[in-house]
Amino acid sequence: MAPDAELKVVAAGGKLTSVVIKAKDGTQISGALSPAADVWTSSPQTLPFGQTFTAQAFAVDREGVSTSASTTFKVRNADLVSANISPGENAVVGVGMPIVVRFSRAPSDQAAVQSALSVSSTPAVEGAWGWVSDSEVHWRPKNYWPAGTDVTVRASLGDLSIGNDQTGSTSVSRSFRIGKATVLKVGIDTHQMTVTSGGSVVRTIPITTGKERFTTRSGIKVIMSKERSRIMDSVTVDIPSGSSEAYRLKVEYAMRLTNSGEFIHAAPWSVGAQGRRNVSHGCTGMSMSNASWIYDFAKVGDPVEYTGSLKPMTLTNGYGDWNLSWKSWGKRSAAV
Template identity: 45%
Template sequence: MLSSTVRKHGLAVAGVCMMLLIGTACSDTKSADSPPAGSQSSSTPGASTTPGDDSSKPADDPAAANIKIVPAKGASAVRPDKPVTVTTTAGTIQDVTLKDDDGDKVSGTLNSEKSQWTSAEGLKPGATYTVSGTAQGTDGKSIEIDSTFTTLSAGSSLKASVAPLNGETVGVAMPIQIFWNRSVTDKAAVEKRLKVTTSVPVEGTWHWMNAKQVNYRPKAYWPAGTKVTVDINTRGVNAGGDVWGASSRKISFTIGRSVVSHVDVAKHVMTVAIGGKLARTIPITAGKDGFTTRSGVKVIMEKFKTKRMDAATIGIKPGDPNYYNISNVQWAQRVTSSGEFIHGAPWSSGSQGSANVSHGCVGMSLKDAQWFFGQTLRGDPVVVTGTSRHMETGNGWTDWNQSYSSYKAGSALA
């Protein structure tokens, strides 16, 4: 339209161009083949720098690349959860780089026509971003892409800690656990940014334990040997209120061989199956009256070759007949937060296989305890039966103590 006017009214259009140059936002793109003066102008007179505005650069020649960038050049307080787009109505986009003031790049994708680039990740709160690149018009000429904007500052930043650790090999019952440093009120928005990828098909679900923890478990135990990757793509997500995701992270771990143990408290025996086959039957002792061992699916949380066990940690004070303080309990494996372990207990050898005399732990000979310690990984399940006392939610890694359908109902996206 403008070029047509130029052909017909050269002098008049010069005046129009001068008015546009004075009254519009400055250029976001520069032609690599044309002189900068008078070659391009903004299509949005009086363009503002508020979030969501775009920067656009129509060319005088309809065959030239015509660049539009959202958000606008110089925009401030841009929401970190909104995508950045670079669009041309003529020709193709050759390349786009979006990076913050620390030099960290944000990935993006081109559509099939290469006419629009869209960022694929969230942005950091309180950061200045630069958009750069080139586009090529159907006339074969290149146009530079050049823009900057600033995202809004977060009142609080959301960060994640994760179990298992990156590169760890864990047992078949290991839940993925994400611990947030801030309470999440928009759980659905955050959960949409979480992704689990497995080397073999595995059905699973997220489950919110509380506002600061979300877990993931499969429908059944993880298949042995599975490679698992967890993408926590929370940079730029609004977790509710003025809490924004400050960063994203990715961890990968491997599922070890299947080691599933069963403890029958009433029969004073533990069986260990490795790869689905019985590997050993072990005489044990469990909790006596007043210290009943909990029944349920427990998961090995920690492993210690030696561990001090002080009854004061469970509320039994020195002077009490049940008080103990043993400095070197061997081959100890924690299965509850409240203090139940599976460990070597040479002091109860006379009761192992026949009576329950412990303060809640599962005790066995040092030889059996050392063997068992050598077979297990963090995340291996220990299924306990034979008592009327049951596992409390959150007393350890209790994800397997409810049906899958009930567990799935704890997803914010269910």
């Protein structure tokens, strides 16, 4: 039974004298008799999810003979909404890392859920929540995090009434730290990557990016994950098997930047083009030695700023939060 269902008890051919509906914990459902005392109707109220009630009705028939009846019923269980938070506990991430909260199902009331989320940091950092889908919300600082910031995020969902038969599952929290301020700057048109730490250039790396028809996106990307090696198959990026552009190969030192398949990785087969022209299918390739170095130096959450192409990075193709102005980001809050 739904928690907001209206209950009726009817005395066929007689009159009700009393109706009592309550749960084991004493929760009682109120209601009123009709003028003819032949129908009892519950008052508007919301019953607890998952609760079992016992209903007892007492009545007299036309001859004045008393009778009674009882039954039990259960209010259906709520649709639970749980939260998964990243970065993980005690992680050390880069200055571009957004806080990502993914929900087990789309909350029916985003504002109610957002009000149960909080971020605290030392030092204090200005930031805001922004919804990137019906079931995912990010918290992004106004500017890149200061290096060394300690952050705690809490999702206080335990027993939270969300609406539309949803309730929060359990409360969760995560604490993490912002590491050194590493920023990678990639010139798609200059074929160079400049690596900075704390604002100082530490290395310039010749690279190659996407060739014609496979243009690498301009904009701010964030390192999403790191894999020492991975198999890359062109069918996963909509290049059909058997095409002249098809490939399947093992790459080393892979760092994901987009959901659509842009990575930074070693590309020893294109060393001759690196620093000179773009020959890849959209990834950023470099020599094995440079790829090994940047893999060890960079971390998840480091921003990678691309310039030099007309193809833009988008909000949901990875952690695209930084491609929105602060004003535009604020409009994605459910509290607006």
